[in-house]
Amino acid sequence: MEEFEPKIVGFLCNWCSYAGADLAGTSRIQYPPNIRIIKVMCSGSVDSVYIMRAFLEGADGVFIGGCHPGDCHYQDGNYKARRKAVLLKSILETLGLEKDRIWIRWVSASEGQKFADTMKEMTDEIKKLGPNPIVKHWNI
Amino acid sequence: MVDKIMKVKNGDTIGSVNDLLKDFLKSKKLQALLAMQEVPSKAISFPVLVSNPDKLISNVFAPILPVSTATIISKITKVEGANKPIGVIMRSCQIRALIELVKLNQANMENIVIIGVDCLGTFPINTYSNFPEKTTPTEFIFDSFKKKSDVVKYLRSSCYTCKDPVPNNADIVIGFYGMDPKKELIIQINSEKGKKLLEGIQLDESKEKVTREKAIKEIQEEKTKNRREFIKAKSNIKGIEALVGFFDKCVNCHNCMKACPICYCKECLFESSVFNFEANKYIGKAEKKGLFKMPNDSLLFHTTRMNHMVVSCVGCGLCEQACPSDIPLMEIIIPISENVQKEFNYIPGSDKEEKIPMVIYKEDEYQDVGEK
Numbered sequence: 001m002e003e004f005e006p007k008i009v010g011f012l013c014n015w016c017s018y019a020g021a022d023l024a025g026t027s028r029i030q031y032p033p034n035i036r037i038i039k040v041m042c043s044g045s046v047d048s049v050y051i052m053r054a055f056l057e058g059a060d061g062v063f064i065g066g067c068h069p070g071d072c073h074y075q076d077g078n079y080k081a082r083r084k085a086v087l088l089k090s091i092l093e094t095l096g097l098e099k100d101r102i103w104i105r106w107v108s109a110s111e112g113q114k115f116a117d118t119m120k121e122m123t124d125e126i127k128k129l130g131p132n133p134i135v136k137h138w139n140i
Numbered sequence: 141m142v143d144k145i146m147k148v149k150n151g152d153t154i155g156s157v158n159d160l161l162k163d164f165l166k167s168k169k170l171q172a173l174l175a176m177q178e179v180p181s182k183a184i185s186f187p188v189l190v191s192n193p194d195k196l197i198s199n200v201f202a203p204i205l206p207v208s209t210a211t212i213i214s215k216i217t218k219v220e221g222a223n224k225p226i227g228v229i230m231r232s233c234q235i236r237a238l239i240e241l242v243k244l245n246q247a248n249m250e251n252i253v254i255i256g257v258d259c260l261g262t263f264p265i266n267t268y269s270n271f272p273e274k275t276t277p278t279e280f281i282f283d284s285f286k287k288k289s290d291v292v293k294y295l296r297s298s299c300y301t302c303k304d305p306v307p308n309n310a311d312i313v314i315g316f317y318g319m320d321p322k323k324e325l326i327i328q329i330n331s332e333k334g335k336k337l338l339e340g341i342q343l344d345e346s347k348e349k350v351t352r353e354k355a356i357k358e359i360q361e362e363k364t365k366n367r368r369e370f371i372k373a374k375s376n377i378k379g380i381e382a383l384v385g386f387f388d389k390c391v392n393c394h395n396c397m398k399a400c401p402i403c404y405c406k407e408c409l410f411e412s413s414v415f416n417f418e419a420n421k422y423i424g425k426a427e428k429k430g431l432f433k434m435p436n437d438s439l440l441f442h443t444t445r446m447n448h449m450v451v452s453c454v455g456c457g458l459c460e461q462a463c464p465s466d467i468p469l470m471e472i473i474i475p476i477s478e479n480v481q482k483e484f485n486y487i488p489g490s491d492k493e494e495k496i497p498m499v500i501y502k503e504d505e506y507q508d509v510g511e512k
Contacts, residue, residue: 047444047447048443048444048447048448049409049440049444049447052440052443052444052447053440056439056440056443058428066510069503069510070503076501078510079501079503080498080499080501082501082505082506082509082510083484083497083498083501083506084447084498085506085509085510086483086484086506086509087447087450087451087480087483087484087498088447089509090476090479090480090483091443091446091447091450091476091480093479094475094476094479094480095377095378095379095383095443095472095476096377096378096379096380096382096383097379097380097383104509104510105510105511106510106511133380134380135429137380137384138429138430138431138432138433139384139388139432139433140384140387140432140433140436140437140438140439140440
């Protein structure tokens with residue numbers, strides 16, 4: 001049997017995490033190709049509907065990347081993104097859904113290596129969780 | 141806070157309150173009043189905005205909440221605040237909802253005078269209109285207060301589990317907790333607006349503050365226990381299998397969202413064209429799973445709605461009442477709002493000055509969420 005390769009949807013903020021991912025690429029740092037990156041202007045702009053859309057359509061993991069706390073290009077977007085993540089995770093926990101498939105991490109524009117490491121870590125963790133069981137439901 | 145006593149004439153509680161409200165309108169201390177009034181067919185009581193005191197036959201204690209009065213006040217004051225005083229009769233959940241709407245910049249409290257009423261719970265619309273008992277719903281609920289009838293079997297689940305039925309944050313309160321509503325009612329003055337409203341109206345001094353407080357404590361303890369047991373009993377709705385089953389009857393009508401006082405967006409994302417895709421996308425989706433339910437996205441709609449409103453959820457249960465498929469939404473909303481509000485240490489509708497958790501933050505909080 002083929003090894004399970006998780007599909008991860010990543011929302012990376014334009015100013016830090018996306019640039020960090022870019023740096024990982026231009027520095028030729030190898031990292032698992034499981035993430036599908038969507039560039040957003042700010043991690044704070046990622047509404048729960050986009051995370052839930054990815055999650056319910058069968059993404060095995062959803063990654064939100066923002067600037068380090070205090071470094072947000074829009075002053076406090078990442079702090080608000082963090083609160084939204086707390087809210088979403090609390091709801092998922094109460095509903096008994098796998099909140100560990102949702103990750104929020106801070107990666108700055110200079111942290112190409114950290115982005116690659118985070119991707120390795122996340123891919124490994126999601127592999128342990130296995131495929132997203134939501135996929136097999138057609139009546140959601 | 142000043143407590144006064146209003147004597148009830150001839151055991152007619154509703155009529156006495158009605159007379160008091162008429163006085164407010166006659167003396168022009170209120171230009172208009174939003175109160176519950178029975179429709180001519182007697183099938184239901186609805187909020188009416190009344191300016192002519194002679195037309196007012198309100199029943200402020202009618203145990204029904206057909207629509208959110210908070211949403212109505214938002215509708216009245218959204219474009220421009222009132223420049224003449226408008227009174228509004230509200231139950232505790234609706235006061236909480238109105239405060240949340242003010243925080244969300246969806247209502248203007250200027251010249252709005254909140255007249256809070258003690259609440260013993262409300263019935264579903266159909267139970268109210270085809271009431272199976274010999275008495276009227278209002279009589280029945282007062283009897284339950286005197287432990288003469290069993291109201292629990294008819295109460296909406298949100299009322300059964302309501303943590304705080306006391307109308308806090310009202311300008312005046314018309315109450316009966318801890319007393320005999322056939323003989324007297326308490327009139328509590330909580331603010332300057334309330335004081336102005338009751339100027340020149342003959343009321344007695346209250347002596348027995350303690351009995352009311354004791355009665356309130358008892359009610360709150362009982363309801364908190366109900367709520368705890370309710371959450372425990374419904375904790376089996378967990379996991380994707382159970383959740384999908386729970387929402388199986390959803391027909392995507394979005395009535396829950398329309399009835400919710402907190403869901404205020406004029407155009408909901410789910411009713412916009414954002415999720416209208418090209419035919420090929422739908423075919424692609426069908427090919428991915430082999431088949432999928434149409435209309436789709438019911439679970440996405442519900443989980444997103446939870447994310448958007450649950451922080452401010454006041455537990456009024458109008459979402460459940462609006463559901464044409466009778467999905468017991470509160471079984472899921474109550475545990476979620478309980479957990480989320482505990483997480484953010486936030487009680488919606490308790491303090492006008494407090495900010496909604498989603499617009500504030502602390503730099504050093506939840507560090508384990510962002511960095512593990």
